[in-house]
Amino acid sequence: LAKTTQPISMDSYEGQEVNITCSHNNIATNDYITWYQQFPSQGPRFIIQGYKTKVTNEVASLFIPADRKSSTLSLPRVSLSDTAVYYCLVQGLGTDKLIFGTGTRLQVFP
Amino acid sequence: NAGVMQNPRHLVRRRGQEARLRCSPMKGHSHVYWYRQLPEEGLKFMVYLQKENIIDESGMPKERFSAEFPKEGPSILRIQQVVRGDSAAYFCASSPDRIHASNTEAFFGQGTRLTVV
Numbered sequence: 001l002a003k004t005t006q007p008i009s010m011d012s013y014e015g016q017e018v019n020i021t022c023s024h025n026n027i028a029t030n031d032y033i034t035w036y037q038q039f040p041s042q043g044p045r046f047i048i049q050g051y052k053t054k055v056t057n058e059v060a061s062l063f064i065p066a067d068r069k070s071s072t073l074s075l076p077r078v079s080l081s082d083t084a085v086y087y088c089l090v091q092g093l094g095t096d097k098l099i100f101g102t103g104t105r106l107q108v109f110p
Numbered sequence: 111n112a113g114v115m116q117n118p119r120h121l122v123r124r125r126g127q128e129a130r131l132r133c134s135p136m137k138g139h140s141h142v143y144w145y146r147q148l149p150e151e152g153l154k155f156m157v158y159l160q161k162e163n164i165i166d167e168s169g170m171p172k173e174r175f176s177a178e179f180p181k182e183g184p185s186i187l188r189i190q191q192v193v194r195g196d197s198a199a200y201f202c203a204s205s206p207d208r209i210h211a212s213n214t215e216a217f218f219g220q221g222t223r224l225t226v227v
Contacts, residue, residue: 034215041220041221042220042221043114043201043203043218043219043220044153044203044218046215046216049215085152087153091209091214096158096165096166096209097143097155097158097166097209098143098155098209098216100145100152100153100154100155101152102151103152
């Protein structure tokens with residue numbers, strides 16, 4: 001299983017862009033990169049998924065370089081409500097379950 | 111289409127009692143996953159079930175814990191003879207297909223917070 005490594009915590013201010021980078025050096029050819037968001041006292045929520053290059057939705061963008069050994073979740077103009085834990089996961093043919101790491105705890109200040 | 115429903119949201123049990131946690135997956139989802147989360151920690155996989163079958167229980171303690179997903183009704187995570195260390199948030203997720211299929215998203219419930227006193 002591809003192991004992921006991401007910063008334990010990050011601080012930001014409202015209106016700033018936040019980029020959270022995740023390393024997954026052992027990612028396999030068929031693996032997808034997925035990010036989940038978890039607010040306090042709630043279950044995780046799917047944010048975005050990608051395989052390569054760039055993916056964008058209404059919530060975030062996901063940048064994946066050609067070697068796919070890392071990925072960056074980009075949150076444009078964060079607000080206080082973006083304070084949460086963000087998990088980077090790798091899922092693919094070798095997994096039948098989502099493996100969560102410790103995640104990145106993002107704190108947004110006014 | 112209602113989301114994943116877990117009940118109860120909060121459960122208090124005395125040491126030695128049994129805890130039963132229920133999870134109703136989203137309509138049309140036949141794959142269910144249970145996770146445990148201790149305070150300030152990430153989610154730990156416990157068990158993966160597909161209707162009437164346990165597919166992977168590698169994360170579940172060998173004793174006192176069991177899970178089922180019957181043909182009819184919700185999935186049940188059962189903890190017998192609870193101890194203080196079982197206090198945690200237990201999350202259930204469901205998906206329409208196996209997670210390893212591309213673009214398969216798992217939907218999580220709000221969790222059950224178990225407190226053992």
